[in-house]
Amino acid sequence: MARITDSREVLAPREDVWRFLAEPYHLADWWPGVRGVQPDRRGLAPGARWLLNAGPQTGGLVGAFFRRPETAQHLVVMDVRQGERVRFLFATDGVEAEISLEPAPESHTRVTIVLEGPWSRVNRSLPRRALSRLYALCQTAAEL
Secondary structure (H helix, E strand, C coil): CEEEEEEEEECCCHHHHHHHHHCHHHHHHHCCCEEEEEECCCCCCCCCEEEEEECCCCCCCCHHHHCCCCEEEEEEEEEEECCCEEEEEECCCCEEEEEEEEEEHHHEEEEEEEEEECCCCCCCCHHHHHHHHHHHHHHHHHHC
16 A cells, blocks of 8 residues: 655635635635546535546556546545545545645645555655645635
8 A cells, every 4th residue: 555645834824714615615626636626415424425426646656647637536535524624435446535734834724735645656756736726726726
């Protein structure tokens, strides 16, 4: 099993970052390869299943070579700690993703992403790319 971790400080309070992450439809804005989300009626709750309109980079590496450019993938919400942490399972790839939020100085937030799964399915650059996209969205909001 491979385990990849990356973290970054974003320019927004933890409550604001959580509100953004807690909205299922926003996943497509910052998670590489997700082009659309169809959450079930539970939203962000343990056991919820979301259908992702996904390209090859949702959670895995192998998909880039063997999947069609547009494909569906199920995401299962494994655990939620309100305002602190969420854990997903990208079911097709067997890759788990944990996103944790911690307060940082100056009302900023330290966001950490941990990916864990079969070494052939874990995309090593994905946490860094996801955090960069999340940072850009928070930076834009901070400047408004």
